[in-house]
Amino acid sequence: MTTPGLRERKKARTRWAIQEHALRLFAEQGYEQTTVDQIAAAADISPSTFFRYFKTKEDVVFADEYDPLIVALITSAPAGLSPLEAIRHAVVSQLGDVTDEDQATILARARMYENFNGQTEVFTAPIAIRMGREPDDPMVHAFCGGVIGALLPAIYGWAEHDGEEKLSVAITRALDALAEGVRGA
Amino acid sequence: MTTPGLRERKKARTRWAIQEHALRLFAEQGYEQTTVDQIAAAADISPSTFFRYFKTKEDVVFADEYDPLIVALITSAPAGLSPLEAIRHAVVSQLGDVTDEDQATILARARMYENFNGQTEVFTAPIAIRMGREPDDPMVHAFCGGVIGALLPAIYGWAEHDGEEKLSVAITRALDALAEGVRGA
Amino acid sequence: MTTPGLRERKKARTRWAIQEHALRLFAEQGYEQTTVDQIAAAADISPSTFFRYFKTKEDVVFADEYDPLIVALITSAPAGLSPLEAIRHAVVSQLGDVTDEDQATILARARMYENFNGQTEVFTAPIAIRMGREPDDPMVHAFCGGVIGALLPAIYGWAEHDGEEKLSVAITRALDALAEGVRGA
Amino acid sequence: MTTPGLRERKKARTRWAIQEHALRLFAEQGYEQTTVDQIAAAADISPSTFFRYFKTKEDVVFADEYDPLIVALITSAPAGLSPLEAIRHAVVSQLGDVTDEDQATILARARMYENFNGQTEVFTAPIAIRMGREPDDPMVHAFCGGVIGALLPAIYGWAEHDGEEKLSVAITRALDALAEGVRGA
DNA sequence: ACTAGCGGGACCTCCCGTTCAT
DNA sequence: ATGAACGGGAGGTCCCGCTAGT
Numbered sequence: 001m002t003t004p005g006l007r008e009r010k011k012a013r014t015r016w017a018i019q020e021h022a023l024r025l026f027a028e029q030g031y032e033q034t035t036v037d038q039i040a041a042a043a044d045i046s047p048s049t050f051f052r053y054f055k056t057k058e059d060v061v062f063a064d065e066y067d068p069l070i071v072a073l074i075t076s077a078p079a080g081l082s083p084l085e086a087i088r089h090a091v092v093s094q095l096g097d098v099t100d101e102d103q104a105t106i107l108a109r110a111r112m113y114e115n116f117n118g119q120t121e122v123f124t125a126p127i128a129i130r131m132g133r134e135p136d137d138p139m140v141h142a143f144c145g146g147v148i149g150a151l152l153p154a155i156y157g158w159a160e161h162d163g164e165e166k167l168s169v170a171i172t173r174a175l176d177a178l179a180e181g182v183r184g185a
Numbered sequence: 186m187t188t189p190g191l192r193e194r195k196k197a198r199t200r201w202a203i204q205e206h207a208l209r210l211f212a213e214q215g216y217e218q219t220t221v222d223q224i225a226a227a228a229d230i231s232p233s234t235f236f237r238y239f240k241t242k243e244d245v246v247f248a249d250e251y252d253p254l255i256v257a258l259i260t261s262a263p264a265g266l267s268p269l270e271a272i273r274h275a276v277v278s279q280l281g282d283v284t285d286e287d288q289a290t291i292l293a294r295a296r297m298y299e300n301f302n303g304q305t306e307v308f309t310a311p312i313a314i315r316m317g318r319e320p321d322d323p324m325v326h327a328f329c330g331g332v333i334g335a336l337l338p339a340i341y342g343w344a345e346h347d348g349e350e351k352l353s354v355a356i357t358r359a360l361d362a363l364a365e366g367v368r369g370a
Numbered sequence: 371m372t373t374p375g376l377r378e379r380k381k382a383r384t385r386w387a388i389q390e391h392a393l394r395l396f397a398e399q400g401y402e403q404t405t406v407d408q409i410a411a412a413a414d415i416s417p418s419t420f421f422r423y424f425k426t427k428e429d430v431v432f433a434d435e436y437d438p439l440i441v442a443l444i445t446s447a448p449a450g451l452s453p454l455e456a457i458r459h460a461v462v463s464q465l466g467d468v469t470d471e472d473q474a475t476i477l478a479r480a481r482m483y484e485n486f487n488g489q490t491e492v493f494t495a496p497i498a499i500r501m502g503r504e505p506d507d508p509m510v511h512a513f514c515g516g517v518i519g520a521l522l523p524a525i526y527g528w529a530e531h532d533g534e535e536k537l538s539v540a541i542t543r544a545l546d547a548l549a550e551g552v553r554g555a
Numbered sequence: 556m557t558t559p560g561l562r563e564r565k566k567a568r569t570r571w572a573i574q575e576h577a578l579r580l581f582a583e584q585g586y587e588q589t590t591v592d593q594i595a596a597a598a599d600i601s602p603s604t605f606f607r608y609f610k611t612k613e614d615v616v617f618a619d620e621y622d623p624l625i626v627a628l629i630t631s632a633p634a635g636l637s638p639l640e641a642i643r644h645a646v647v648s649q650l651g652d653v654t655d656e657d658q659a660t661i662l663a664r665a666r667m668y669e670n671f672n673g674q675t676e677v678f679t680a681p682i683a684i685r686m687g688r689e690p691d692d693p694m695v696h697a698f699c700g701g702v703i704g705a706l707l708p709a710i711y712g713w714a715e716h717d718g719e720e721k722l723s724v725a726i727t728r729a730l731d732a733l734a735e736g737v738r739g740a
Numbered sequence: 741a742c743t744a745g746c747g748g749g750a751c752c753t754c755c756c757g758t759t760c761a762t
Numbered sequence: 763a764t765g766a767a768c769g770g771g772a773g774g775t776c777c778c779g780c781t782a783g784t
Binding site: 562565566569600601602603604607 | 766767768769770771
């Protein structure tokens with residue numbers, strides 16, 4: 001078992017170059033506005049090579065080799081922490097020393113979130129009132145985003161099982177799970 | 186106050202037909218697999234008419250006239266409820282008597298959530314262990330979805346303001362907001 | 371024979387409104403970038419009404435009621451003038467008191483000329499050298515534009531008659547005609 | 556200096572085939588009446604390949620590799636010739652042995668000139684009278700085309716500089732430039 | 741009658757899979 | 763085996779003719 005050969009190193013470099021340029025372009029121009037051809041040109045490879053390294057354009061954003069780190073951090077968080085605290089611990093730990101490239105990745109991912117932004121207003125507007133805050137307060141967005149994030153997989157799971165149980169049951173369970181995870185059961 | 190005239194009624198009928206068939210097809214074949222031409226054919230209109238009513242294919246899913254109802258329900262929820270409980274109250278109320286069309290809309294929206302599913306595993310896997318549940322337990326997904334939902338707007342807002350404050354601060358605040366909203370401050 | 375009825379006046383006003391807004395939009399955004407729908411919206415009519423007044427989008431630019439004036443001016447120019455001088459006389463006379471609307475029309479027409487600009491370089495570059503001027507000197511462009519303008523109908527006429535005579539003959543005649551008209555024979 | 560390789564040769568052949576068939580179809584059916592799909596079918600390629608080689612449909616007509624020849628011919632024309640004579644010399648030289656393909660290109664380009672034909676009548680009608688010729692005499696068209704060709708860039712340049720000087724000044728200069736170039740100053 | 745709306749079709753861009761030359 | 767070129771097909775925009783409501 002020798003040190004990774006020249007081929008492997010070159011492959012890694014190519015992969016890194018693609019991601020690097022793709023994320024930069026996404027940040028500069030937006031995800032939809034950036035074409036695979038542009039990325040390929042920037043990384044000085046052919047478009048087909050792009051697809052050799054990443055199955056789809058989306059994969060550039062979501063292929064992340066740092067994910068295992070988060071997994072490890074959550075797993076190894078102190079046992080007394082609630083799930084929410086464990087995640088906070090892990091995320092904040094990892095993001096403490098975020099490099100420039102990581103920033104680009106994060107930004108690119110976040111940009112893709114724009115697509116989903118539209119429907120949050122349904123919740124943010126009335127909730128802002130209830131919380132006594134402005135409708136564009138980050139805390140309102142965070143909370144409403146969290147609720148929606150909890151609802152979506154519930155609805156999706158319900159839809160997949162085609163109504164075996166009532167939707168309201170699934171939703172109630174999801175929001176309970178959110179509360180439980182936050183509180184620490 | 187006259188009757189809305191044939192023109193308006195026809196327009197409304199067309200719009201409804203497009204949405205109806207689009208959502209049905211999305212449910213049957215998936216969103217990506219359904220083409221605008223298919224929708225147009227099913228609704229018995231021309232593809233260009235489709236784009237007259239909805240600027241993009243996505244818009245069919247996210248144009249929802251029932252949203253105001255949710256807003257009203259949250260606003261009018263009993264004052265003592267925490268934000269989370271208020272939302273639960275509103276959502277469950279509205280979904281109590283969900284019609285078939287609503288179901289289709291809900292399902293279609295949820296299907297689009299698939300795109301975002303990829304990254305939840307980062308959290309679900311280790312959290313499932315901490316919660317003593319299976320990795321595909323709906324409650325694990327609900328909680329992790331909620332956390333991600335809270336994180337995304339925080340990250341996005343941070344990216345937009347280009348690092349005025351540390352990312353870890355923004356994230357901490359977001360998770361606190363989630364906790365506060367859940368608990369009821 | 372009464373004064374033009376209300377209907378006629380309204381029609382004239384509509385026509386004027388269309389042209390007015392169209393030319394304004396062309397000037398602001400460019401011809402290609404302006405859609406008929408935008409023009410219709412600006413003039414507060416429906417797109418189909420637009421086509422009732424102007425057969426095509428192009429026609430807005432080229433429908434010009436002041437053309438007869440130029441014809442009259444050229445015809446009535448002093449007899450001793452060469453053709454070129456007669457045209458100069460007519461054009462300069464009319465353009466002496468150019469209104470704002472006329473300016474818009476002129477500008478719009480000229481913008482459409484952009485499409486033809488590409489091929490002038492073939493002549494301007496070497497001719498600039500021969501004339502001892504810069505390649506973007508207005509006089510170089512004027513002369514080369516003139517030559518091309520004289521060549522095109524010659525070529526086109528030749529193509530239409532499908533080579534009854536040699537192309538070089540047609541071209542020679544065209545350039546001679548240009549010289550003759552300029553000099554005044 | 557190696558042979559260009561199969562790849563390059565094939566590429567050149569494809570490009571040539573597209574242009575060949577496109578120009579033929581333009582000549583047969585007119586430019587507007589010919590669709591890109593038809594051209595692609597005739598050249599036995601896919602429509603998307605068409606757009607790989609030419610950014611727009613128009614580009615097929617205006618992409619011309621023979622232009623450098625004209626430049627060279629004008630540049631190397633005898634020093635004593637007036638600009639007009641130099642151009643005549645160059646054009647007639649090149650068109651002396653015009654191949655069939657060249658003919659097609661020329662014809663196609665000239666056909667596109669049709670779009671601009673409309674406004675020449677303003678000049679041709681009265682000028683024909685002054686020149687003592689028929690209104691459709693080729694020489695009348697050549698001369699008037701030349702004048703318009705000279706006027707257009709002047710107007711366009713004037714519009715671009717937004718009226719720094721009077722339009723009549725720009726026009727006078729343009730017509731002077733035409734005269735000067737024709738006469739040989 | 742006048743005009744709003746729809747149909748049809750062209751243009752052009754993009755993504756991604758596949759084929760074929762090197 | 764690597765990668766350049768191509769194919770196929772969808773999305774989205776625009777123009778303009780035609781149908782049919784007011």
